[in-house]
Amino acid sequence: MAGIKTAIIGYGRMGAYYRKVILDNPDLELKMICDASPAQREWARQDAPEALITDKPEQIYEDPEIQLVILCALADSRKEQIERCFAAGKNVISEKPIGISAGQEKELVALAASVPQFSAVNLYLRNSWYHREMKAFVESGQIGQLAIVRICHMTPGLAPGEGHEYEGPCFHDCGMHYVDIARWYAGAPYKTWNAQGIRMWNYKDPWWLNSHGTFENGVVFDITQGFVYGQLSKDQTHHAYVDLIGTRGVIHMTHDFKTAHVEMRGTDRTEILDKPFGEKNLPVLCSQMAQSILSGHRDPSMPEFKDAAEASEVAWEMLRDAGTHEMPVKGTDEELVQIRERRSQMTDGYGLLKKRHNH
Numbered sequence: 001m002a003g004i005k006t007a008i009i010g011y012g013r014m015g016a017y018y019r020k021v022i023l024d025n026p027d028l029e030l031k032m033i034c035d036a037s038p039a040q041r042e043w044a045r046q047d048a049p050e051a052l053i054t055d056k057p058e059q060i061y062e063d064p065e066i067q068l069v070i071l072c073a074l075a076d077s078r079k080e081q082i083e084r085c086f087a088a089g090k091n092v093i094s095e096k097p098i099g100i101s102a103g104q105e106k107e108l109v110a111l112a113a114s115v116p117q118f119s120a121v122n123l124y125l126r127n128s129w130y131h132r133e134m135k136a137f138v139e140s141g142q143i144g145q146l147a148i149v150r151i152c153h154m155t156p157g158l159a160p161g162e163g164h165e166y167e168g169p170c171f172h173d174c175g176m177h178y179v180d181i182a183r184w185y186a187g188a189p190y191k192t193w194n195a196q197g198i199r200m201w202n203y204k205d206p207w208w209l210n211s212h213g214t215f216e217n218g219v220v221f222d223i224t225q226g227f228v229y230g231q232l233s234k235d236q237t238h239h240a241y242v243d244l245i246g247t248r249g250v251i252h253m254t255h256d257f258k259t260a261h262v263e264m265r266g267t268d269r270t271e272i273l274d275k276p277f278g279e280k281n282l283p284v285l286c287s288q289m290a291q292s293i294l295s296g297h298r299d300p301s302m303p304e305f306k307d308a309a310e311a312s313e314v315a316w317e318m319l320r321d322a323g324t325h326e327m328p329v330k331g332t333d334e335e336l337v338q339i340r341e342r343r344s345q346m347t348d349g350y351g352l353l354k355k356r357h358n359h
């Protein structure tokens with residue numbers, strides 16, 4: 001039996017990742033790719049000979065065979081694409097964020113709830129084996145009561161002005177994943193926060209931010225995110241961890257983008273796990289969606305529009321809070337030019353756009 005006919009809108013870094021995953025999934029079949037950029041379409045023609053390449057999204061909406069559309073253009077065009085997909089009866093996997101403002105995102109959450117088709121957002125951490133194992137350990141009571149969630153993600157990733165211009169500063173673009181997963185662990189809405197940022201290299205927005213505060217149930221958190229970690233160092237590295245501190249035990253996780261290392265120290269047992277990191281876990285999300293379409297029942301583990309909307313709104317609010325405090329500047333415009341120049345020459349690096357071998 002042929003797979004579910006699928007289309008991709010936006011064939012950059014993420015679009016190309018999805019294509020590989022679709023090719024590996026026997027339940028899915030890539031039929032069309034749409035990109036607004038002639039250069040990207042040219043590249044797509046070589047990269048994806050099995051698909052029809054177009055600059056007209058209408059071709060996708062009007063094709064009755066296409067059941068699933070994967071949206072990986074930028075946030076500015078997402079709302080219209082989601083609305084058109086739903087109006088045309090398509091199921092949707094959307095990249096995050098689902099819109100450019102909290103208002104747009106709320107509208108889309110309401111829309112998704114009102115249509116019969118399935119929708120999901122790539123909040124990829126929720127589909128990672130390590131966060132699932134860690135959550136199960138917390139729920140088993142092994143660490144007592146969860147009290148403190150600490151998350152840090154610092155890399156020499158996407159530089160200011162390099163792309164993702166509609167997804168916001170890096171604390172929103174990337175940080176919303178951590179805002180989401182911290183709430184997922186706490187199991188309660190955010191209540192309070194205080195945020196500190198710094199305007200690295202004199203850029204208009206903070207490119208490193210630390211936010212700490214509370215959830216409604218009294219769990220406390222701190223989240224640190226920045227694409228500032230040794231941008232001009234000869235040999236680049238990163239620093240990423242999650243600590244879940246309970247009243248009796250503790251969980252620590254770290255990764256090198258290849259292997260995730262998890263240490264779970266509970267009252268009765270200690271578990272140390274090292275397994276492949278799993279990149280963006282797209283095979284999991286695509287298979288959840290394919291199974292939902294085939295069975296007619298939504299896989300409840302698929303991240304929902306409302307999860308993305310809530311994380312996005314809180315990440316914007318934390319950025320806004322940082323703007324009400326002292327926000328120092330370190331570094332110069334010249335250094336930022338050097339960083340962008342260096343990243344444009346790199347073939348393997350953190351978060352490079354339109355290349356297929358990045359973190």
Ligand SMILES: NC(=O)c1ccc[n+]([C@@H]2O[C@H](COP(=O)([O-])OP(=O)(O)OC[C@H]3O[C@@H](n4cnc5c(N)ncnc54)[C@H](O)[C@@H]3O)[C@@H](O)[C@H]2O)c1
Binds near residue numbers: 077097167
């Ligand atoms: N979930 C994650 O972990 C994760 C990681 C990276 C990126 N993303 C999200 O995925 C999206 C794409 O990111 P990327 O890194 O692939 O960016 P990218 O710049 O590499 O690719 C975006 C592509 O969309 C095309 N495009 C732009 N507007 C379009 C439109 N209106 N119609 C058709 N094509 C259009 C561009 O020409 C480009 O080829 C972003 O919204 C980003 O936030 C999510």
